[in-house]
Amino acid sequence: MANIAAQRIQREFREVIKSEEVAKCHIKLELKNDEYTELKGEIAGPPDTPYDGGVFQLDIIIPETYPFNPPKVKFITKIWHPNISSVTGAICLDILKDQWAAAMTLRTVLLSLQALLSAAEPDDPQDAVVARQYKEQQSVFRQTAKHWTYIYAKGPHREAELEAKVSQLRGMGFEEHKARVALSTCDWNIQRATDHLIS
Amino acid sequence: MYRQKLYASLKQLFKKNTMAEAAPSSSGAPSSSPGASNSIPDEETNGTYDCNICLDIAKDTVVTFCGHLFCWPCLHQWLSTRPDRQMCPVCKAGISKEKVIPIYGRGSTDNKDPREKLPPRPSAQRSEPENNSSFGNFNMGNLQFSFGIGAFPFTFFASNFNLGDARPGNPSAGTQQHQEERVLSQIFLFVAMFFAIWLIIA
Numbered sequence: 001m002a003n004i005a006a007q008r009i010q011r012e013f014r015e016v017i018k019s020e021e022v023a024k025c026h027i028k029l030e031l032k033n034d035e036y037t038e039l040k041g042e043i044a045g046p047p048d049t050p051y052d053g054g055v056f057q058l059d060i061i062i063p064e065t066y067p068f069n070p071p072k073v074k075f076i077t078k079i080w081h082p083n084i085s086s087v088t089g090a091i092c093l094d095i096l097k098d099q100w101a102a103a104m105t106l107r108t109v110l111l112s113l114q115a116l117l118s119a120a121e122p123d124d125p126q127d128a129v130v131a132r133q134y135k136e137q138q139s140v141f142r143q144t145a146k147h148w149t150y151i152y153a154k155g156p157h158r159e160a161e162l163e164a165k166v167s168q169l170r171g172m173g174f175e176e177h178k179a180r181v182a183l184s185t186c187d188w189n190i191q192r193a194t195d196h197l198i199s
Numbered sequence: 200m201y202r203q204k205l206y207a208s209l210k211q212l213f214k215k216n217t218m219a220e221a222a223p224s225s226s227g228a229p230s231s232s233p234g235a236s237n238s239i240p241d242e243e244t245n246g247t248y249d250c251n252i253c254l255d256i257a258k259d260t261v262v263t264f265c266g267h268l269f270c271w272p273c274l275h276q277w278l279s280t281r282p283d284r285q286m287c288p289v290c291k292a293g294i295s296k297e298k299v300i301p302i303y304g305r306g307s308t309d310n311k312d313p314r315e316k317l318p319p320r321p322s323a324q325r326s327e328p329e330n331n332s333s334f335g336n337f338n339m340g341n342l343q344f345s346f347g348i349g350a351f352p353f354t355f356f357a358s359n360f361n362l363g364d365a366r367p368g369n370p371s372a373g374t375q376q377h378q379e380e381r382v383l384s385q386i387f388l389f390v391a392m393f394f395a396i397w398l399i400i401a
Contacts, residue, residue: 004253004273011254067252068280102277102288103251103267 005066009036012105019107027110037062041073041110045153046118050145051079054153058113059089060106070100073109078177080141080148080184082122082131091116092126129185137187144184151180165190169197251289252277259320260302265292271320274299 013036016022016029028042041058045051056079061072073096075089083092095104095112125131133141147162149155165188169179174197186192250257252273259271267289269277277288278296287294301320 008254065280068277098284101286101291102273104288 005062005064006036008067009039009062009106012107013039015105016107016110021107021111026114027107029106029110039106040076041106043110043114043117045149045155046114049118050142050157051081051117051149051153051155053157054149054155056117056153058110060109067102067104070096070104071106071109072096073113078148078152080130080145081117082120082125082127082134083116085127086130086148086181086184087127090126092121092124094124133184133187140187144188148180148184162188165193169193260304261299261320262302263287263292263294263299265290265294268302269299271299271301 013029013031016027019027021027022029026044030040030042032038032040039060039062041060043056043058045054045056055077057076059074059076063069063072074091075084078086078089080086084090091113093112093116095101095109120134122131122134130141133144143159143162146155146157147159150158162183165183166176166180168190169183170176172194174182178197179193182193182196183190186196248257248260248268249255250260250270250273251267252269255270257268257270260268261271261274262268263274265287267287269288274288275296278285278294285295286292301323303323
């Protein structure tokens with residue numbers, strides 16, 4: 001069975017390389033080893049979203065039972081999104097679980113993930129904290145997501161106000177990423193974030 | 200191997216490509232064979248009859264009612280991977296083993312497939328022109344009725360009175376196996392008697 005998996009990935013790999021999405025730099029796929037079991041994906045943040053202009057890297061592991069079971073995909077790049085864990089990068093997307101179909105390919109998976117960045121599903125969250133913010137404070141969520149895209153995904157939009165708050169907490173001796181997570185979690189309220197970090 | 204030859208001859212027919220002569224000798228290893236370099240342009244031009252699962256030219260071809268083409272081994276594995284959710288891998292329409300149509304191309308009958316261990320393709324459905332279903336049903340019921348009564352005494356006698364005994368010899372008396380078999384046969388006799396009495400009363 002490993003044979004059919006490797007053969008198919010070879011074909012899919014060629015398909016992705018030739019696809020017009022690669023030509024337009026929307027998606028990218030790289031091999032990590034010669035056995036076609038581990039790949040690195042890359043998707044561009046879709047326009048008109050807080051992720052616009054960012055580049056998000058993905059870790060793709062092909063199971064031996066591929067394509068009868070879905071590939072294991074997670075974000076390497078840290079991202080603030082209701083359906084993606086801000087801690088582990090784990091993705092909550094139905095086609096990577098029970099809605100997988102054997103005719104889907106790595107190309108369609110990458111495009112689906114891009115679509116997920118455009119249209120979050122806060123009612124089926126992976127990260128409950130992000131999902132709550134998405135539902136209750138949409139503008140704070142957008143700012144936070146933009147900030148994370150700028151910091152971790154080479155995004156173009158700086159959020160100077162948020163950066164100042166992060167450096168303020170850093171000045172208090174907290175590690176930068178932890179400070180950012182605490183502030184993001186506490187809707188950028190410095191007092192609450194400090195309490196959160198201490199507790 | 201056969202498939203590759205077929206593929207090669209198709210290539211000759213459609214593309215009039217002299218390179219195809221190299222393909223029949225290929226050993227099936229795609230990386231080193233001379234046919235491998237040909238396979239990339241082939242995919243571009245000729246993907247219409249590729250299996251939607253292995254993305255290769257379909258073998259033991261079947262088509263679903265929703266019109267999607269697969270190798271039968273691929274589709275069978277897909278269906279057996281998720282027995283609770285039987286859906287088309289392309290369009291997610293409901294499908295089942297009974298609801299796929301095999302495709303018989305010319306020359307497919309003498310195709311000696313080495314993978315006979317795989318479950319055979321479902322057979323095509325061919326309905327007879329005249330309708331005689333009521334007669335068939337009657338026959339069926341009659342057969343079942345006579346079997347139920349007729350078989351009982353034979354099995355009863357055969358199992359309890361050891362008529363035409365062709366089984367291995369009884370273990371010698373006194374051993375544990377002998378004891379166990381005696382107990383077992385008594386239990387079976389009791390069950391059989393009970394069943395007989397129950398039949399008579401009912």
